[in-house]
Amino acid sequence: MLGAIGLDERQEAAYRTLVAAGAVELSDLAHRLALSEADAERVLRRLEQQGLTARSSARPGRWVAAPPGVALGALLIRQRHELEQAEQASALLAEEYRAEASEPAVHDLVEVVTGAGAVEQRFHQVRLGAATEVCALVTGEPIAVTGMGNESGERAASRGVRYRLVFEREVLSTPFGILELSAALNRGEQCRVVDRVPTKLVIADGSLAMVPLTGRGEEPAALVVHASGLLESLTGLFEAVWREAMPLRLGEGGGVRENRGGPDPMDLEILSLLLAGLTDASVAKQLDLGLRTVQRRVKGLMELTGVSTRLQLGWHAYERGWVARTESA
Known part of the structure; x- marks a missing residue:
């Protein structure tokens, strides 16, 4: 101490x-x-x-x-x-x-880092420097990109840095991967899964990104991308994969499970009434539910869609066809 x-x-x-x-x-x-x-x-x-x-x-x-x-x-x-x-x-x-x-000159917008030690050190620097959010697309062993088991991730988490992580489904088939995912979920990191991700990718605060350059068997190398059109493209790639990915949850006993289901009929009724302008208390009274039940279901829908505000939830509800837009007369 x-x-x-x-x-x-x-x-x-x-x-x-x-x-x-x-x-x-x-x-x-x-x-x-x-x-x-x-x-x-x-x-x-x-x-x-x-x-x-x-x-x-x-x-x-x-x-x-x-x-x-x-x-x-x-x-x-x-x-x-x-x-x-x-x-x-x-x-x-x-x-x-x-x-x-x-x-900056064009060549200053992208760094090439080679060698396992140099790549690992630069990776920790990128994440340790994050002030608000770290986004990552994960293939292979999750410890390579998440905050689990290394000092930089723990320090970032202790400062309130938000994590949004998308894992390839292959990670769920390995015992080590499940342990690491469970640890991430326990820390409050947002985790999702897709069949395949296009590339490993880490983005810190939307201002710096790292992507691998070489495949297996070759000397490790990575690109560090600073603010530029290329970084905007990488950020757009992450957001597109994030929207399509399925949220991961901790099931009973601490195991990781996928939240494959969408809203049930009761969720849809609650959404419709909220979008019509009713308060939580009015919705609860209208549907003969407890106020906490309504609030818990709304929170579950926000977690399912990966949003942080009810306004965003309403937009996602329309985009996903959960509720219909009212046509003007």
Whole structure:
């Protein structure tokens, strides 16, 4: 837990031991931490340099911990200061980059990244830099594109970044794929499935995309596409596949299942009344339903269509033929 202020596991364990014990001899500390005395002394020397421990003046040969409120507080202040400086430097570099890239040349709109390590690193950078949304078309093992099991995805999710993912049906046939999909759904990521996706694809905030260049057996390579007509085309491709894909849900026991069914007759009645201008309470009274039942069904329809507002739900209802448009006289 103290790694953020520069302590490794040994140093944190030693400091916690000193805090709990009050004063400890070197041999005793080495025994408690299962270290050699030489290693334990190196740990103590490092803690001493950071102001976290000192030799006891009252009890020679023993080490004591500095008060956590004072010692750790000082380290936190230093860490915050360093982070502020790094943030300022990042802002200046970003400003310089924008100034240089205000009129980018055509060759600057697309990067070619080669080598497995370089592709993986660039991929994590793209997703870690996402501020609002990550969209992905997934083939093969889902861990290659989703937020599961890697630090960049977890950090993005913790910032409230939205995920919309479309998987090839082949993923559902592998046990590993099912586990990863279940984890994604548990995190609130929106997942859908189609028989086949045209290509692997990741888009961050609609401003940066990655697509693979090579097939199996060749050296991994990928295109990184910046804001351009090509990026707009890739975004349009994702949205087209997303609209046609079937939503995935967590079934009983946490298993993944497809939501193949459309609205039932009751859903259609609720939709029709809502589109006619009735409130949820009026719809519930009209159909002799509970208010929560109406709201739950509307939420289910929004999840089915992948929309976030009722206005969008109404548009999808018309487009999918769930309700008929009223012809003017």
